[in-house]
Amino acid sequence: MSELKDIIRQTKAHFCLDCGKCTAVCPVSRYDQQFSPRLIVRKALRHPEKIYADRNIWSCIGCNMCTIRCNYNVSFVDFIRYLRMKSREHGMEPVYNHSGVTESVMHLMGKKETRQDRLDWIPQDINVSPSADTAFFVGCAPYFDSIFKDIGVKSTDSPIGAMRLLNRAGVAFTVLANERCCGHDLILSGDKSGFINLGQANIHEINKRSIKKIITACPECYYTLKIDYARFFPDWHMEVQHLAEVPDIIKIEVNVGEKGRNRPKVTLHDSCKLGRYFRKYDEPRNILRTLADAELIEMEYNRDNALCCGANPWMFCGSVNKQIQDERLRQADATGADFLITSCPKCQIHLTCAQRSNGQAEEKIKIVDMYHFISERALKEND
């Protein structure tokens, strides 16, 4: 019980005033009347013994909307993460989507003996320098390609586009042949031991290659490598940079024809991790405007207010998540833009899935990954 007190102190949950702003802005609460961040915190403070069996703790999608609104910065997502860890110790288990395929992949990757063969998808024209001391952290995109091929998403477009941009910017980088998943979804779903396994394997792999800096294009990898690894592994002092904040990227010479003509109309879906967690809203917008010469039309809810793609860490995806996704797609459609740009492979997967399940996908806004969009538009003619 004292551990719970520590976590209440760490996440500042004892500052909760019961004001209910968190519940008012929570996208899950809007569609699921049973779910309320305020009530979860209250229940944990007053009846800690009952909270672990509460099914509601698994419904949080980790979008951080509540913390942004909270006057006292109660870190609700960290609090939920901890409750999930403890809940597992009490014998509760989440229901995984896709029959647990992502969870199994992450656990298999976390084994020390795993020697992956995962770089087949990198096209010949991309220049990878094996001796570079900067590593490009790909993420799970190659696996998503196989898992979600039936909804027609190609997640590796994102790292391919990102690597082309890095090549053009003259940043030498290497990729890790045996890179594991960063563990974001395992730690968010409370699987601490799985996360530690993945983290240790990654750190071992990175130290073996004497890497000095990591660049990643995936917002979730960025958050996990930068914040969570530093939190869970005291020896981790790696410099982690998101692609959008690499200074050389914005200086790339692009070829988009005459500036200001035939500008594609795009709208940007902010990812929660890069957005509400790091408050990096301008970086992706800048590279989209400067490099792709795109006309950016903002959705009604953007930046801090941007609606999440409705994705849990691959668990408990249901009608609530679908309604959040549908609402986001309606907001995107309302802008009249031709492309909905996502900067996170997961957002792309979830929004595409929602769009497909509604039918008539071809008549609606086209969901494209940001780096793929930029590299296809700005780099192709130069090659």
Next chain:
Amino acid sequence: MTAKILIFSCNWDGWSCIDSAANAGLSYPVSVNIIKLTCLSSLNAGFMLKAFEHGADGVMLLGCQNQQCRYGQFDNSIEIECDKAREIIKMLGVKGDRIMLARLAPFDGRGFIEQLNGFIHGIKNPAIPAGAQKADKP
């Protein structure tokens, strides 16, 4: 090494093959475990990977022959899921043919044993030499 095999068998022709193999007194290694399903169409890649996660060296899927499904649901879904699982375990560095889809005629016990033995002989190494397995050794 005797390969650890998990068989997912459909309730109909697949199961009838296992049943008739048992009736005919045919045997298979003790490292083979069988899970009975209503239909192979209810299986997807996640369950196959879960088997590897728990230490299986191979997964065999036993179902009815083409167009013989009792539920009329012959829609290739199991082939699609098999391909998905094969792609994923290949990326995970697992070598060789680890997932076998066998479609057998009803009550073909001998055919089932032959296919199973062939599959087991093809597997020379553990799928992923798990750290936990070291503890089992004396």
